[in-house]
Amino acid sequence: MARRLTRDSRTAIFRAAAHEFAERGYEAAGTDRIASRARVNKAMLYYHFGSKGELYSEIVRDMVGAVGARVREVADGQGSAAEKIDAWISALVEEAAARPWFPPIMLRELAARAPHFDAATFQMMNAVLAGVADVIAQGKREGTFRDVDPLLTHLSIMPPILIFFARQRVLASRTLRGGLAEPRALDQFVRHMQASARGMLLKQP
Amino acid sequence: MARRLTRDSRTAIFRAAAHEFAERGYEAAGTDRIASRARVNKAMLYYHFGSKGELYSEIVRDMVGAVGARVREVADGQGSAAEKIDAWISALVEEAAARPWFPPIMLRELAARAPHFDAATFQMMNAVLAGVADVIAQGKREGTFRDVDPLLTHLSIMPPILIFFARQRVLASRTLRGGLAEPRALDQFVRHMQASARGMLLKQP
DNA sequence: GTCTATATCGGGATAGAC
């Protein structure tokens, strides 16, 4: 059966829940509020998803799977390793913008020791890391990259992106304190991250 | 009155609560569990702190204040800008190790739009940023640093440290999936971050 | 300062009509 084009109640609940989980966290999120955001009756949530936990898991799998697919696509594509690093950063930023709930949920899961990640989710995260490792291996073969640790490299790129988006949300909901802390434009941030990654990875930047 | 050397019930509650909030988050943390961890009666929590929310706020202020003080100390100290960047990274890592609840609580607050940060806390966070800006300005005066954005620089350094520690906690509570994802030694991570920061900031690394 | 017992409330989940 083909996916309906109309936004049916299931999809509405999915999106409403993603936003609710992102803003409040799994425990504090309310099924009442999710139903109200989705403009459906609360019982529909249990009809479509069975439980709050199952609904959450589906959102997490969708999110991690989408990121994994994008990174895989970049790693398997054409171009030099340096170009792929740029593309990788752009892809992560695009995903974070397309699914605004991705950074908050990911940050919360990391803080909580990822209690809601199942084996499939961990496998998808390892796939992301494998993609990064492939690009770094390519860079070493091409002679342009230093001998860097793939995991530590990943840990230098992904977290700033997650927290940049989370931070923009913080600032959006507050009166600014002025000075240095104002929000930055997205493209300025992307260029900074790409330049920063080149400084970190390339033998001669 | 001098601070008691014996670990009184107030201190026990403070530390137990810090760990509980770090692991479960503010909403999911239980006053029952905090009291049980601290091995005191639950009513003592309300006697000493008034409410769950006040207890949490005190932990947050202590945490952000300690980090702010360390960064300020580094910025105002002796040494070249490049040395201060190294010291800054070491100081953040030491703080995260000394207060293990710091990274998880900070990540959760960012994800939640920092709903529990009061004006004083925001001011302390701005002080951290000001310290970074001072060091970068020094580096530019010395002619060794590129013209980088202080905020974006901060956003490239702090998040990896927070998430590195959070990630170690994830791995510690799971059977490893093997391969590239195994935990890294702390000193290896520090050296990576320092090298990475030099690549990002220095004109000629 | 420390403890027991309890008031009170919100939220996840379900039964069952339509």
Add this chain to the structure above:
DNA sequence: GTCTATCCCGATATAGAC
């Protein structure tokens, strides 16, 4: 597929004895 009404448990908070 959709809705109403309700069960039930866990969690914050407090009253009041010692």
